[in-house]
Amino acid sequence: MYEALLVLHNLVRWLVLLFGVWALLQPGPRPGALFAHILTLQVVLGVVLAFLSPLFQGALAALDQVMRTPGEARYFVAEHWVGGLLALGLAHGGLAQARKGKPLARLLFGLALLVLLLSIPWFRPLFRL
Incomplete structure (x- = not known):
């Protein structure tokens, strides 16, 4: 189940980027909502993966050591999910602005994409099948 969710998370990444570019180029309610x-x-897939991932669970068990050592474990425990949540907030903020017809939507979509x-x-790997 973990591998299947990892493949799905990887594939959805490309949809997120595609809809993000669309929302950036045409910051309206429809592209913004899809993004x-x-x-x-x-x-949500990432959160489920975190609970199933042996890497994440092992890193949480040794959190003090992981945070002192740069590497893949630290990246996934500290940086990857924080960026995802920040981008999610920016994208939903952009959607709210797009629904009101405000030009701030483009900036928020652009920041979320960045x-x-x-x-x-x-x-x-860019594609995991």
Whole structure:
């Protein structure tokens, strides 16, 4: 089940980026809603993966040591999920602005996309099947 969710999380990443670019280029309610909601799905998948991941669970058990040592475990325990949650808040803020027809939506979608790009583990395989 863990591997299947990891593959799904990986594939949804590309949808998030695609809808994020669309929301950035056309910051309206429809592109914004698709971006925010597919990102919500991505974050939920990530939270479920965190509970199932042996890497994450092992890192939590030795949290003090993990936080002192830069590497993959620290990245997933401290940085990856924080970036995802921050981007989720920015995307939903952008959606609220887009529904009101305010130009701030583009900025919020752009910031969400930037945070996502910085939070993606590019050192992992781009496609996991």
